[in-house]
Amino acid sequence: MRVAIAGMHMESASFLPSMLDHAGFERSARRGGEIVETFAGSNTAIGGFLAVLAREGIEPVGLVYADGGAGGAAADDAFERYRDEIVSGLVALATDVDGVLLHLHGAMVTPTRIDPDAELLAAVRAAIGPGKPIVVAFDYHGNLDAQGIAPATAVFGYRHSPHTDMGETGERAADCLARTLKGALKPVMELATPGLMVPSIFSATDLVPLAGIVSAAKACSETADRYVDVSVFAGFSYADVPNCGFSVVAVVDDDRRLADELARTLAAEIRERRHALYAPEPVLELDEAVLHAAHRARTSVGPIVLVEHADRNNDSTHGIRALLRHGAERAVVPNLWDPEAAAAALAAGPGAELRLTIGGRSGPKTGGPLPVEARVRSVAPQLVYRGTGAMRRGSLVDLGTVAVIETAGLTITLTGNAHTAIDEDALTQVGLAVGDFDIVLLRSKTHFRAAFEPIASEIILMDTPDYGPADLTRLSYRNVPKDVVFPFIQDP
């Protein structure tokens, strides 16, 4: 048996001015046998696909997979080219393929499309015909609806954020496909939506009450006397789309009524807990957060982690400005995206002292470029490594040109490629150690928790006037159905 593997992956914040074109996606694109070389053994959905196919003696046929990460929209041209490449690959395979495994994010948008993931899924179904199984592993932050996923045989999502179970999710998806191909399973699925959007920071699955809901979904599978798999999707609230927000998908062996009941029951529980899910923890204003961190850092054991969560492009300068304003010391800012400043520091070389303008280039809400007098600590023309953290284990990380600079009490890593720092790799791969710092300024929403919760003396969520505020009512949505979705509905 042969199964095709393909995907196009991007989390798109509609309100960002930036857009990723085909060339941008091509940096990560893998085709044919490269897909196996790149992902086998990694904690990724495709790594999970490959593990199960190898175990089941099914041959993987790599088509194309491109990952645009998290940012603004994907260019229409990029979407159309990957869609057509996947479709033509399947058409060429014709009867030589028994099923398809896709890895999609579920929250991609393009300038003219509000649900390209659904369009891709429909195109894949049209290409292989009605009889063959298509199984999808989506990101937990995918915005899904019943119509969009209907062309798939079954869909699965990560259970955790931080996404430490990406590989496991790929395995759940591929296991369903393999059993279906062997005639041991007849999957049917149902989707229910509770009508709730939460800011990304509060999609972390160890927060209460979300932790209990995620556990309940997992328990459905473990306690059932037949094949049951329930995924809770938090959705991605910075995509302005009609299906924005939570959804629950139940995949059951040949029992549509049970699938419907499981999905609806869990969706009702989410709806019931909407107020607590929307704001489970305080979010401090910028100066209050930084003053608190600087004060606590004098006596704390373990670093204070400041989370500039509203940054959506890894280049905002609100947090750095506040740290400088309040004279913070022994603070580190990993992965500030600025190709120009990184290149200038690279050209100057280690030990050089120069005036640099850093960050804030991706849009007017980022805080704007910040001039600093910097000393270059170290540089690398291109830094590529395989992740060692719980979530990115085995994944290739390409930071592009990297420069570590020092200014006042801050150590800042400038990167040529936008890549969110989520674990200690962000420090150790550039020769820094978390133990050398009292304050760590991050832009990760939930993924940092896997590495930093165990070592931080305190985690401080802070709001800035940026593209991804904690208060979603500050955003000008045009496509979200405000009459049915919390927090927009009148719901005292």
Ligand SMILES: [Zn+2]
């Ligand atoms: Zn995600």
